[in-house]
Amino acid sequence: MEIRGNKIITEPLVNPEQTYADVNADVCKPLESFPTKKWWVCFLIASGSLLIGSALATDMFRRGLGVLGLNQPVGWGVFITNFVFWIGIGHAGTLISAILFLFRQKWRTAINRSAEAMTIFAVMTAGLFPVIHTGRPWYAFWLFPYPNQRELWVNFRSPLVWDVFAVSTYFTISLLFWYVGLVPDIASVRDRCKNQIRKFIYTVLSLGWRGEARHWNHYEMAYLLLAALSTPLVLSVHSIVSFDFAVSILPGWHTTIFPPYFVAGAIFSGFAMVVTLLVIAREVFNLKNYITLYHMENMNKIMLLTGMLVGYAYLMELFIAWYSGNPYERFIFANRVGGPFAWSYWIMMTCNVIVPQIFWVKKWRRSIPIMFVASLLINIGMWFERFTIIVTSLHRDFLPSSWDYYIPTRYDWGITLGSFGFFFTFFLIFCRILPTIAMFEVKAIMKFGKKEYGELGD
Amino acid sequence: MTDTPLHNLTRFEGSRLFKKFLTVLLVIGIGFFAWEMTQNAHRAWANFLINYFYWLSIALFGLFFAALQHITGSHWSVTVRRVAESFIAYLPVSLGLFVVLLFGLPHLYEWTHPHVMETDPILKLKTGYLNTPFFIIRHAGLYILCFVLGGKLVQNSLRQDKENNAHLTVANSRLSAPFLLLFAILYTLAAVDLMMSLAPHWFSTIFGVYCWAGLMYSGLAMLALWVIVLRKKGILSDWVSENHLHDIGKLMFAFLVFWGYIAFSQYMLIWYANLPEETPYLILRTQGPYQPISLALMLGKFVIPFFLLVSRPAKRNQGWLAFCALWFLIAQWLDVYWMVIPAFFEKPVFGMVEIGIFLGFGALFLWSVGTFLRRVNAVAIHDPRIKSALHHHQ
Numbered sequence: 001m002e003i004r005g006n007k008i009i010t011e012p013l014v015n016p017e018q019t020y021a022d023v024n025a026d027v028c029k030p031l032e033s034f035p036t037k038k039w040w041v042c043f044l045i046a047s048g049s050l051l052i053g054s055a056l057a058t059d060m061f062r063r064g065l066g067v068l069g070l071n072q073p074v075g076w077g078v079f080i081t082n083f084v085f086w087i088g089i090g091h092a093g094t095l096i097s098a099i100l101f102l103f104r105q106k107w108r109t110a111i112n113r114s115a116e117a118m119t120i121f122a123v124m125t126a127g128l129f130p131v132i133h134t135g136r137p138w139y140a141f142w143l144f145p146y147p148n149q150r151e152l153w154v155n156f157r158s159p160l161v162w163d164v165f166a167v168s169t170y171f172t173i174s175l176l177f178w179y180v181g182l183v184p185d186i187a188s189v190r191d192r193c194k195n196q197i198r199k200f201i202y203t204v205l206s207l208g209w210r211g212e213a214r215h216w217n218h219y220e221m222a223y224l225l226l227a228a229l230s231t232p233l234v235l236s237v238h239s240i241v242s243f244d245f246a247v248s249i250l251p252g253w254h255t256t257i258f259p260p261y262f263v264a265g266a267i268f269s270g271f272a273m274v275v276t277l278l279v280i281a282r283e284v285f286n287l288k289n290y291i292t293l294y295h296m297e298n299m300n301k302i303m304l305l306t307g308m309l310v311g312y313a314y315l316m317e318l319f320i321a322w323y324s325g326n327p328y329e330r331f332i333f334a335n336r337v338g339g340p341f342a343w344s345y346w347i348m349m350t351c352n353v354i355v356p357q358i359f360w361v362k363k364w365r366r367s368i369p370i371m372f373v374a375s376l377l378i379n380i381g382m383w384f385e386r387f388t389i390i391v392t393s394l395h396r397d398f399l400p401s402s403w404d405y406y407i408p409t410r411y412d413w414g415i416t417l418g419s420f421g422f423f424f425t426f427f428l429i430f431c432r433i434l435p436t437i438a439m440f441e442v443k444a445i446m447k448f449g450k451k452e453y454g455e456l457g458d
Numbered sequence: 459m460t461d462t463p464l465h466n467l468t469r470f471e472g473s474r475l476f477k478k479f480l481t482v483l484l485v486i487g488i489g490f491f492a493w494e495m496t497q498n499a500h501r502a503w504a505n506f507l508i509n510y511f512y513w514l515s516i517a518l519f520g521l522f523f524a525a526l527q528h529i530t531g532s533h534w535s536v537t538v539r540r541v542a543e544s545f546i547a548y549l550p551v552s553l554g555l556f557v558v559l560l561f562g563l564p565h566l567y568e569w570t571h572p573h574v575m576e577t578d579p580i581l582k583l584k585t586g587y588l589n590t591p592f593f594i595i596r597h598a599g600l601y602i603l604c605f606v607l608g609g610k611l612v613q614n615s616l617r618q619d620k621e622n623n624a625h626l627t628v629a630n631s632r633l634s635a636p637f638l639l640l641f642a643i644l645y646t647l648a649a650v651d652l653m654m655s656l657a658p659h660w661f662s663t664i665f666g667v668y669c670w671a672g673l674m675y676s677g678l679a680m681l682a683l684w685v686i687v688l689r690k691k692g693i694l695s696d697w698v699s700e701n702h703l704h705d706i707g708k709l710m711f712a713f714l715v716f717w718g719y720i721a722f723s724q725y726m727l728i729w730y731a732n733l734p735e736e737t738p739y740l741i742l743r744t745q746g747p748y749q750p751i752s753l754a755l756m757l758g759k760f761v762i763p764f765f766l767l768v769s770r771p772a773k774r775n776q777g778w779l780a781f782c783a784l785w786f787l788i789a790q791w792l793d794v795y796w797m798v799i800p801a802f803f804e805k806p807v808f809g810m811v812e813i814g815i816f817l818g819f820g821a822l823f824l825w826s827v828g829t830f831l832r833r834v835n836a837v838a839i840h841d842p843r844i845k846s847a848l849h850h851h852q
Contacts, residue, residue, distance in 0.1 A: 003624045003625060003628065003842075005624070006622055006623070006624045006840065006842050007624060007842050008531075008624055008627060008628070008842045010531075104852075232715070235719060239719070243727075246727050247726075247727060247731060248731070249733055254727070254731050254733070255663045255727075256662045256663050256664035256723060256724045256727050256728065257663035257664040257667065258723075258727070259719070259720075259723040259727075260664065260719075260720065260723070308639065312642060312643075312646075316646070316666065317663055320661050320662070320663045323584060323587060323650075323661055324661045324735065325580040325583040325584055325659075326580075326735055360635075
């Protein structure tokens with residue numbers, strides 16, 4: 001914050017030298033030119049990883065789930081960790097586009113498009129895991145309640161079924177929300193097209209958008225309503241994911257703070273992923289004038305906040321485990337902190353609670369290398385948070401004779417790698433075919449030729 | 459003073475009749491408390507605790523809200539922030555009441571009795587936390603935080619009225635971060651100490667968040683009520699428009715839903731798992747004589763006000779918003795009642811004692827905030843963001 005007289009001057013959201021024409025030219029450039037070498041390298045790595053994952057998954061389906069590290073007593077492992085991890089990643093997008101919209105946070109405009117795209121791909125990635133974890137993905141339709149001759153129904157009292165509804169609702173609404181926001185920009189791309197086939201495709205996708213006053217009027221209302229509908233979804237999806245654990249009676253899983261704690265963690269990891277991706281994207285696609293340090297700083301602030309929220313939950317769990325006086329609760333937490341999986345607990349604590357503390361310093365909040373490393377560490381930490389929760393509560397259950405250590409196999413790791421490949425392949429394709437920045441929203445907040453209150457009389 | 463708004467800001471002045479009215483309420487409160495002490499000391503202290511926690515939370519909301527607005531750099535809220543800051547005036551009174559509460563500890567908390575702690579195998583394990591000296595230290599910590607950091611926050615804001623210095627806003631946004639961080643910890647502990655330890659065997663990790671949701675719920679309602687009163691008196695009528703009321707209303711609605719979410723999370727998870735160490739707390743409250751209270755809480759704190767406040771006109775109409783705010787305040791009282799009373803009585807108790815003691819505490823709150831506002835401007839007139847707050851549209 002800079003102070004001039006009795007005024008606080010805030011940083012411009014977009015580099016003030018940019019004109020409206022620059023926005024179109026810069027944002028559409030990756031769509032209208034051939035892929036660069038950098039893009040190809042990224043794409044080959046991503047699709048290669050996807051290929052490895054697919055090959056291993058196919059082999060796993062052929063030979064059975066026994067190839068994984070799962071056994072008694074650890075029946076949930078890396079796959080469920082991945083599921084929760086990817087669902088969590090899918091939270092920042094809708095938070096940025098819906099909740100920050102309702103809170104009138106204008107800085108969201110430059111980052112909402114790519115964050116939402118990320119949300120959609122992350123939820124798609126997450127959706128793979130429960131399905132392949134069944135070992136028989138061809139029966140995936142059994143997840144849905146539908147009338148059938150056998151009169152078999154899903155167990156409506158199981159949070160696993162609630163998950164099916166929560167995640168599919170979230171995916172549908174996020175997709176609609178994203179697409180509605182894309183329509184005016186697709187129309188801009190259409191109008192720039194020279195190739196006839198290209199023009200035809202974007203014409204169909206833009207749903208006849210002409211930019212009439214009536215179109216805008218409807219658009220604004222639709223967007224506001226979808227934002228209001230998505231806001232409870234941001235909270236509900238990860239709350240219901242947390243119910244998968246918390247409705248059980250397993251110490252370490254059953255605790256009442258789980259719903260808000262999972263939501264905070266999801267936003268935390270989602271923002272970390274957005275930072276990781278945008279640091280790369282603004283470099284590769286030359287978007288530094290739109291995704292400025294100010295945007296990155298704000299996201300780092302949110303990571304600082306949500307990092308401390310999950311820190312609060314970790315401490316509260318420890319405190320209440322002690323306070324409860326319940327020997328099982330006390331044991332499971334002592335085992336987390338000092339047992340065979342203590343390394344995983346301390347990775348989680350270090351990456352999620354200690355690492356974000358560097359963002360108290362403004363200089364570090366605005367340093368690209370620091371935030372990039374921090375965001376990677378937070379992603380790792382959040383993956384291990386889920387791993388810790390899942391594995392440490394299972395590996396030493398109520399029957400000490402069955403206690404065991406859990407070692408994931410190359411199938412676990414390979415398919416995990418594949419999920420990253422899946423996610424990044426989609427993301428890289430998205431960057432090539434759709435505008436990564438909401439051009440019309442950025443134009444609306446540009447100060448080019450405008451003045452606002454507070455600047456009067458400057 | 460070119461960049462101050464053209465308006466003259468008058469000071470708040472409670473009418474004589476109102477002051478007399480508050481005095482009467484206070485006397486009623488003290489009278490009922492004293493009388494009930496001779497009849498049923500448990501009931502007297504239980505009511506004292508309900509109101510102590512209830513009004514303390516509202517006062518703490520004031521600081522929390524001010525800090526939150528500073529740290530987020532909000533523009534819209536500048537015109538109503540001072541009203542929230544004025545809630546700090548109740549905290550010294552509350553500290554006095556805390557000293558009184560200490561005399562009631564043996565009546566309220568099982569864990570204050572050494573023989574209980576020694577004989578109960580589970581409580582024995584908690585002695586390190588549940589003991590009177592540590593209880594006082596933890597609670598004193600909350601007051602120290604509020605008086606030191608919170609006091610500085612309000613002081614800077616008041617200084618700005620005279621000095622017209624934007625640096626004070628920056629200073630406050632820096633102060634707000636450690637304040638909020640420590641507040642989260644200390645308020646959680648206060649919730650555990652004052653409310654959760656009434657049932658010393660019971661535990662719930664979400665409990666601090668649950669109480670904080672109630673703090674926001676009732677605090678925003680109290681803020682709305684004060685703002686509307688000051689508008690009616692003409693003090694804030696040029697400063698606070700429907701758009702500001704709309705924003706307060708939106709926040710009230712948001713925290714209504716948030717409370718519903720947290721309450722559902724706590725209830726559903728305990729109900730579903732049905733563990734003997736957790737579930738008695740809810741069985742006591744949701745089955746048997748207390749069932750109507752639980753139902754009233756669900757309907758009165760969530761379902762009905764949801765529909766009262768969901769529409770846009772409801773949040774922009776001053777009279778309707780004031781009605782909703784009163785509703786919220788009563789609903790929050792019921793929530794604290796729901797947490798406290800079942801710990802002491804087999805059946806719900808409600809009568810003049812409950813009302814009288816509530817009114818007595820309320821009188822103290824209104825008196826302290828009113829006195830504060832009589833001495834200071836009701837708006838942070840030189841806040842650098844005041845202009846943009848005055849032109850807040852939506």
